[in-house]
Amino acid sequence: MTPHIVVLGAGYSGLIAAKLAARRTNATVTLVNERDRFVERVRLHQLASGQSLRDLPLADLLGGAGVRTVIGRVTEIDPDDRVVRVAGADPLHYDQLIYALGSRADLESVPGVAEHAYTVAGAEQAQRLRERLEPGSGVVAVAGAWLTGIEAATELAESRPELKVLLLTAGQLGEALSERGRRHLRRVTDRLGIEVRAGARVSEVRPDGLLLDDGSHLAADTVVWTAGFQVPDLAHAAGFAVDEHGRMIVDETLRSVSHPEVYGIGDAAAARMPDGQELRMACATGIPSAPRAVGAVASRLAGKQPRPLRFRYFNQCISLGRRDALIQFVRADDSPVEAVLTGRLAVLYKETIVRGALFVQRHPAMLK
Known part of the structure; x- marks a missing residue:
């Protein structure tokens, strides 16, 4: 009987996994995604600032791949009967499940975020922020100053110079970067006129700005929330082993430690390197995890022992508007070295990385 592989999520890791599973196994492959478009999530700060992004229908990216698609929101996973339930669709029975549902902005950890803040974590949310900012000038406070916050603040400040952009960070700006990177x-x-507030911890988001934990109020017309991400609760609700953040706990082959027919990749999985370091949420880790998970599935279906995940970090790429960028080179464990690349060369470098991330969605066979 032909096995059925169901892949949940068509983001940077899930789309690759589905296409490779169809190519490298004799299984029937079904890809489930909430929308019929692929979202270049690493460009959503550009969308929010008023730029146009290319339209990427899943049907085009999957053309000829031999993957069946189901468009709809996953509502439940029943691991006992090996069934996935999708709103508006028939239940899907699986033999192997690849869980790649990604992450979304954390709207729950601070009061008022869900009601009053905007995010750039999804296409609809970025479009909503874009529409909010279109009428004219105002004060925009970006809360959270790691990669997403830095990219959002610099893109808005460069593309929309009529806006007053504030960037809030609980620590110091760029504290995970090298000294050269921070400078x-x-x-x-x-240069962009961004006002940086270091040591600013937000205790509440209000319609007219933010309340800080020292009791002070920071006025803002729009609050952009980039201070943290969370994963769907589906893995936890299904009874899969998850960590304290709800991420599926997987072994060195990206297989669930509690359910051997299930694999987890991308942001929604807690994958670790051999020394125990957990891989951070990023397409830079999600993309290479996809072929390894599919390789493990294919090997086990063929009665072979799969290879464990091997991964090392090389750099962190941060766009700083369209005319500048920062490439922070890092050690294998993601800690920074002093070497950086900046300016126009860094822009070209970052753009090459982003275009490459889309290229492998079209041609995943190039991945090992």
Whole structure:
């Protein structure tokens, strides 16, 4: 009997996994996604700032791949009967499940975020922020100053100079970067007129701005929330082993430690390197995890022992508007070295990485 592989989520890791599963196994493959478009999530700050992004229908990206698609929101996973339930569709029975549902903005950890803040974590949310900012000038407070927050703040400040952009961070700006990286980041925020508030911890988001934990109020017309991400509760609700954040706990082959017919990849899985370090949420880790998970599925279906995940970090790529960027080179464990690339060369470097991430969606066979 032909096995059925169901892949949940058509993001940077899920789409690759579905196409490779159809190519490298004799299974029937079904890909489930809430929308019929692929979202270049790493470009959503550009969409929010008023730029246009290319339209990427899943049907085009899957053309000829031999993957069946089901468009709809996953509502439940029943691991006992190996069934996935999707709103508006028939139940899907699986033999192997690849869980790649990604992450979304954390709207629950601070009061008022869900009601009053905007995010750039999804296409609809980025479009909503874009529409909010279109009428004219105002004060925009970006809460959270790691990669997403830095990219959102610099893109808005460059593309929309009529806006007053504030960037809030609980620690110091760029504290995970090298000294050279921090200096360049500070030069860029100064050049773009971004006001940086270090040591600012938000205790509440209100319609007219933010309340900080020291009791002070920071006025803002729009609050952009980039301070953290969360994963869907589906894995936890299904009874899969998850960590304290709800991420599926997987072994060195990306297989669930509690359910051997299930694999987890991308943001929604807690994958670790051999030394125990957990891989961070990023398409840079999600993309290479997809072929490894599919390789493990294919090997086990063929009665072979799969290879364990091997991964090392190389750089962190941060766009700083369209005319500048910062490439922070790192050690294998993601800790920074002093070497950085900045300016126009860094822009070309970052754009090459982003285009490459889309290229492998079209041609995943190039991945090992």
